[in-house]
Amino acid sequence: MKKINLISDTVTKPTQEMLAAMMAAEVGDDVFGSDPSVNRLEAKVAKMFGMEASVFCPSGTMTNQIAIKVHTNPLDEMICDYSSHVYQYEAGGYAYNSGIAVNLIQGNHGKITPEQINAAIKPRYDWLPRTTLVVLENSCNKGGGSYYTLEEIKPIRQLCQQQGLKLHLDGARLFNVIVETEESTQDIGALFDSVSICISKGLGAPVGSLLIGDQASISEARRYRKVMGGGMRQAGYLAAACEYALDHHVDRLRQDNAAAKVMASVLSNLDYVEAVKPVYTNIVIYSLNHEIKVPEYLTHLSNQGILASQFGPHEVRLVTHLDVTDDMLQEAVKILKRGYSG
Numbered sequence: 001m002k003k004i005n006l007i008s009d010t011v012t013k014p015t016q017e018m019l020a021a022m023m024a025a026e027v028g029d030d031v032f033g034s035d036p037s038v039n040r041l042e043a044k045v046a047k048m049f050g051m052e053a054s055v056f057c058p059s060g061t062m063t064n065q066i067a068i069k070v071h072t073n074p075l076d077e078m079i080c081d082y083s084s085h086v087y088q089y090e091a092g093g094y095a096y097n098s099g100i101a102v103n104l105i106q107g108n109h110g111k112i113t114p115e116q117i118n119a120a121i122k123p124r125y126d127w128l129p130r131t132t133l134v135v136l137e138n139s140c141n142k143g144g145g146s147y148y149t150l151e152e153i154k155p156i157r158q159l160c161q162q163q164g165l166k167l168h169l170d171g172a173r174l175f176n177v178i179v180e181t182e183e184s185t186q187d188i189g190a191l192f193d194s195v196s197i198c199i200s201k202g203l204g205a206p207v208g209s210l211l212i213g214d215q216a217s218i219s220e221a222r223r224y225r226k227v228m229g230g231g232m233r234q235a236g237y238l239a240a241a242c243e244y245a246l247d248h249h250v251d252r253l254r255q256d257n258a259a260a261k262v263m264a265s266v267l268s269n270l271d272y273v274e275a276v277k278p279v280y281t282n283i284v285i286y287s288l289n290h291e292i293k294v295p296e297y298l299t300h301l302s303n304q305g306i307l308a309s310q311f312g313p314h315e316v317r318l319v320t321h322l323d324v325t326d327d328m329l330q331e332a333v334k335i336l337k338r339g340y341s342g
Contacts, residue, residue: 009321027236037236049189053218063196063211074099077129083142110140145283203245
């Protein structure tokens with residue numbers, strides 16, 4: 001039985017067309033700045049967001065960690081939501097790589113407000129870390145794919161400018177947001193000091209994230225990329241996959257978002273499901289009745305043909321993506337509707 005893999009949108013495989021683009025790539029040595037495919041991708045993405053430069057990295061964790069390093073000094077702190085990827089899933093890298101503290105806010109489905117940020121900014125005392133950076137995540141993974149609109153970000157940007165804080169966007173799934181809001185990448189770029197985007201999730205590339213910012217920040221970012229082990233050589237094969245994804249796979253993200261809403265609708269009517277978080281993009285998070293053990297439920301799903309992940313003591317996450325066909329979606333719906341007896 002071929003499993004329907006809904007563990008994450010990181011599980012996608014390159015399409016045949018993407019593989020062809022990779023094999024046709026002209027490559028060089030990116031550490032020396034001589035890989036034409038990487039250079040073209042970096043210039044394309046920088047222009048897309050109306051920013052001066054970008055740097056190609058192996059992962060979104062690396063682009064986030066480099067951004068934190070660029071924008072802070074040891075003994076500083078960053079403000080972010082408690083559920084943010086930079087706090088939850090990057091192995092405490094803010095402390096290890098940058099020597100900073102984290103100031104956590106309990107937002108609403110991963111989203112924080114200007115009022116919360118303002119209240120969290122520390123006064124300048126010798127015995128306190130210095131608040132220098134705010135990190136937003138869009139979409140918010142643990143928030144069920146929730147997202148900020150431009151109108152929600154603008155007052156945060158204004159506050160950061162008033163308080164002398166840098167503002168970084170973890171935009172790992174930003175394009176899933178953009179197809180919903182129809183906001184422009186250039187308008188988004190204008191509100192941040194740096195933006196991280198990931199091409200290896202719903203967009204379907206095998207590897208690749210980019211950090212985007214001004215020329216000075218990205219020049220410094222290249223040094224940190226190197227010291228973190230992210231200086232790749234003939235990376236143009238990967239860059240070609242990312243460029244293909246940006247040219248051909250953005251609009252189809254609407255299908256993933258719609259598929260997630262279909263599954264959420266089914267789940268909301270099942271007896272064994274206690275609650276389903278609102279679905280905004282391609283992530284479905286739902287809570288099981290407390291007497292159900294999540295590992296046993298995941299084994300049941302796997303035996304039926306669905307791969308999913310535990311996302312809390314009683315929570316399960318499903319993520320739609322490029323490799324989930326319409327037929328797979330209909331099969332997944334049938335499996336979920338069969339119910340669960342424990």
